[in-house]
Amino acid sequence: MYDVMIVGGGPVGLLLACELGLSGCSVLVLEREPQPHSVWRSPPLGMRGLSAASAEAFHRRGMLPRLLAASGITGEVGAGPRSVGHFAGMMLDPAKVDLSGLPGPAIHGLMSSLDAVETVLSDRAADLGVEIRRGVPVDAVEQDEEGVIARAGHHAYRGRWLVGCDGGRSTVRKLLGFDFVGTGPQLTGYVMLADIADPEKLRRGFSLTPAGMVVRMPTPGHVGMMDFDGGAFDRSQPLTRDHLQAVLRRVSGTDVTVDDVRLASSFTDRAMQTTTYRDGRVLLAGDAAHIHSPLGGQGLNLGLGDALNLGWKLAATVRGSAPAGLLDTYTRERHPIGAAVLDWSRAQVAVMRPGSHAPALRALVGDLLATRDGTTYAFRTVSGASIRYDLHSDHPLVGRHAPEFRLQDGTSLGDLLADGRGVALDFSTDRVLRDPATGWTGRIRYVSGPAEDDLGCGAVLVRPDGVVAWAGDRRPDPAAFARAADRWFGTRSTADAGGRPVSGTGRGRLG
Incomplete structure (x- = not known):
């Protein structure tokens, strides 16, 4: 019997596995996908922004140098302010961020790919004796007072605890019947890698339009779109070239031509969260516990924060050294952080929404973000610097x-x-x-x-x-x-x- 089983071998599951392995726990990771690498995890589609808090976590476990090397980053991460993010496409000015106080080791965060993050964490997990099994789709979970059984077809795996880190469509969450509540979608978002005949018709970076938003990435043909259709199209029909071109033309207000689509996916701005992160011996972390739009790029960072918070508490519980109630502080501390991120995402959608009211709101928010205090507030929110748990002090x-x-x-x-x-x-x-x-x-x-x-x-x-x-x-x-x-x-x-x-x-x- 393993001390802990983790369903899902993405960044959140792997970081949690590393934290548990570091404390001497026996850990089994069960991952649905048979291979660790894919085009969706490699650059450019797999690029993600790691917040200062996430980069700090890698630093404080001795993994930051390996992550920088895997990400192709040279020099000091905290050498000086660079891009510090955006709010609904309105870029934040690094020069207006107040960095007073004692900065962390990677206060400005970094850009990496999911592939690089997972490679570093997988190698570290292997060094710590974590067992990772790929191509294992869990389809049943049973628990009692002594432990948990995870079944994948005819195979059964046993552990004292189980953590679902299996993403926004979490099988573990559904099997255990966690309440998943929140707000429905207002838009369908798209990401595509395509051959575009006349890319100069699209402005570089974020473009808010009367119909939504278009994001032209630095990589040629890498484009994002947000179409306020109430989320009607997401996963409902094939992502054809004709459809993607029609959406791009409508949202951008141009007659841009898409010649060929190499890769494409869709998403919505649904903002949902489980009411608790624990049911008996089963816990949730990352997108299994909360989902929201990718605006602001906080989904990965929120999940990594879950793993860091849960890891040492679950390890102490396994060892028998935990004070009574320690594991309950996981939900108590992380649930409000997740709720705040969902609201941050909702606020950005409200500012972008087509109609006569959103432009006035957008102008007001833009004026606030143009100030030093406004930019600093937004930066501290997206970087994780504003996180504070209520520890009664x-x-x-x-x-x-x-x-x-x-x-x-x-x-x-x-x-x-x-x-x-x-x-x-x-x-x-x-x-x-x-x-x-x-x-x-x-x-x-x-x-x-x-x-x-x-x-x-x-x-x-x-x-x-x-x-x-x-x-x-x-x-x-x-x-x-x-x-x-x-x-x-x-x-x-x-x-x-x-x-x-x-x-x-x-x-x-x-x-």
């Missing part, structure tokens, strides 16, 4: 992704988080947390010493997902630290080098 750092603290000896927080453990950073001169921290040996790494910029903190406790769980003042209180550590890492116990407790009940409670 007034301290401005608690609940946020930790800044990239750097000790005076050159060690960075990213270096310390690479093995997937929590980190206690003690900036105080007399190392007041040294003795209390030994109660969680194997689960929390204690590091002391002054930092280049401690932001006024005397100590900081960082969860394995890089989120600040507690922060103390210049003279940190060891008792307050112990309560925070007990809350997130279970009761004190002696643990072996792999982080598996050999004594203690692990029954601290989350308040």
